[in-house]
Amino acid sequence: MDKSGRSLPKKQKISTLRVTEESTLLNFLITKLQDQSRNSIKSLLSHQQILVNKRVIRQFDHPIKPGDEVNILWSKGKQSLNHPKLKVLFEDKDLIVVEKAAGLLSIGTAKERSKTAYSILSEYVKKQHPGNKIFVVHRLDRETSGIMLFAKNQDIQSLMQNNWRFAVNQRKYLGVLEGIPQTGDGSGQGTVSSYLWESKALIVYASPNPEDGLKAVTHYKVLKSSERYSLAEFKLDTGRKNQIRVQMNSIGYPISGDLKYGGHVSPIKRMALHACVLAFTHPVSGEQMLFESETPKEFLRLLELDKKQV
Numbered sequence: 495m496d497k498s499g500r501s502l503p504k505k506q507k508i509s510t511l512r513v514t515e516e517s518t519l520l521n522f523l524i525t526k527l528q529d530q531s532r533n534s535i536k537s538l539l540s541h542q543q544i545l546v547n548k549r550v551i552r553q554f555d556h557p558i559k560p561g562d563e564v565n566i567l568w569s570k571g572k573q574s575l576n577h578p579k580l581k582v583l584f585e586d587k588d589l590i591v592v593e594k595a596a597g598l599l600s601i602g603t604a605k606e607r608s609k610t611a612y613s614i615l616s617e618y619v620k621k622q623h624p625g626n627k628i629f630v631v632h633r634l635d636r637e638t639s640g641i642m643l644f645a646k647n648q649d650i651q652s653l654m655q656n657n658w659r660f661a662v663n664q665r666k667y668l669g670v671l672e673g674i675p676q677t678g679d680g681s682g683q684g685t686v687s688s689y690l691w692e693s694k695a696l697i698v699y700a701s702p703n704p705e706d707g708l709k710a711v712t713h714y715k716v717l718k719s720s721e722r723y724s725l726a727e728f729k730l731d732t733g734r735k736n737q738i739r740v741q742m743n744s745i746g747y748p749i750s751g752d753l754k755y756g757g758h759v760s761p762i763k764r765m766a767l768h769a770c771v772l773a774f775t776h777p778v779s780g781e782q783m784l785f786e787s788e789t790p791k792e793f794l795r796l797l798e799l800d801k802k803q804v
Contacts, residue, residue, distance in 0.1 A: 539554060541574070582618075589645060596636075626646070628644050631655060635767070662774045683715035690741075710737045727770075752765045769787070
């Protein structure tokens with residue numbers, strides 16, 4: 495049993511590392527665990543799987559010095575989320591960062607309230623303690639996969655939402671477009687700027703007129719292409735509803751599989767849009783947080799299928 499009262503199972507796989515110079519715990523682990531991503535190491539810390547001198551430590555900036563012993567418990571010692579459409583990337587007492595699969599709602603609707611990222615996470619945190627709650631910080635469309643952020647209390651939710659433009663340092667998406675954007679300089683990159691407004695039928699439209707809606711700016715860059723499709727990266731200056739989908743369709747290159755905004759039925763049977771990067775300033779610690787998700791394999795498969803058909 496460690497000093498925090500936590501038992502160390504005999505069959506638990508444990509790695510022991512010796513500290514030889516002063517550092518902080520996160521930097522030390524990044525140096526020593528080069529086969530692990532930064533997100534994976536943060537997850538080890540947040541799930542109480544790192545001990546310094548037999549004491550569980552969760553603080554990233556915990557100072558360590560020569561002679562300290564660092565133990566890594568490779569099995570989680572607390573309740574973990576096991577769901578086919580939702581994966582926890584990071585968790586601490588204030589926030590939960592997750593990766594959502596396509597087809598899962600972010601929050602409930604009039605027709606569906608139980609099968610949502612919100613409801614799954616609510617059930618998950620209540621298993622840790624009955625009084626725990628989850629608060630929505632931002633959303634992804636149902637058919638968009640990728641990284642999402644939730645708060646564990648209302649104060650943190652308000653801090654993130656009210657300071658979203660300043661707290662969030664970077665948001666990137668990947669998507670497969672129908673067609674290959676033609677740019678004047680041949681770079682395959684450009685910017686779409688327009689004003690978005692939503693109809694009573696909940697369809698968003700793009701307009702060049704400032705009086706018609708809220709300004710939205712999307713930067714895109716083609717990474718690779720086939721005969722009929724192009725894999726593109728998107729960076730957002732604004733975060734409007736359906737922004738990427740509407741603006742790319744407005745210039746003639748809809749997201750593959752996006753039947754609502756100009757796309758056609760896709761061979762991969764989903765809308766090809768994925769939130770791949772979220773970087774923000776932690777509202778409590780002030781630490782710069784960066785989370786990345788790989789390109790969905792089916793996006794690359796869509797381009798490969800297209801090449802084989804040509």
